[in-house]
């Protein structure tokens with residue numbers, strides 16, 4: 001399906017944090033999904049990135065961030081602490097965000113590596129992470145009250161524990177481990193900030209979460225909801241038609 005020019009449409013600004021150092025196991029797919037679904041819903045996605053030393057983009061509507069090696073986390077730590085106030089402010093304004101694995105950990109209070117070295121986080125999420133000798137690797141299936149089944153792939157040595165200021169994103173992991181080996185939760189949520197260990201990428205496998213981020217952003221910015229909207233070139237088509245059509249296109253290419 002070709003998407004028509006979108007320059008005259010309402011803009012939604014999607015900001016990907018630290019793609020240079022924090023972007024593994026396909027996390028960039030989350031940016032691609034937001035871009036394409038925003039187009040489907042009739043918006044003009046403006047895709048932005050922020051790496052250490054960049055000027056922080058003005059007025060982002062959705063923020064996303066990915067996972068990384070401990071060394072990548074160490075690299076961005078100082079810069080992240082430098083923009084912490086901005087990020088906390090955006091979180092308090094209920095801007096939707098999705099932070100995966102390494103950035104999920106650093107949106108918490110800290111990540112203490114196995115060697116006892118503390119990488120300070122920004123405390124948007126009331127969680128703490130401790131490095132362990134067990135690397136948790138594999139597919140995850142979890143159940144969330146809001147989003148239904150959430151699936152993905154985890155690969156982390158840090159194990160995360162939630163404080164009272166957050167709720168788990170998914171309360172019950174049925175396959176894999178999620179936050180840690182001691183409780184059943186996966187990820188965390190504070191206001192509209194979601195943290196999760198799931199790569200894969202997460203959003204292609206869990207479009208309900210993509211739509212939550214988009215719907216929250218367009219509601220905040222324009223006072224409208226995506227369910228009531230259709231892109232002009234897709235009028236009359238359901239999302240299922242669109243997905244089927246995209247699959248046929250891909251298969252015949």
Ligand code: GLN
Nearest residue numbers: 067068070101102157158
């Ligand atoms: N380095 C962190 C850990 O191993 C995060 C890994 C990741 O982002 N996949 O826990």
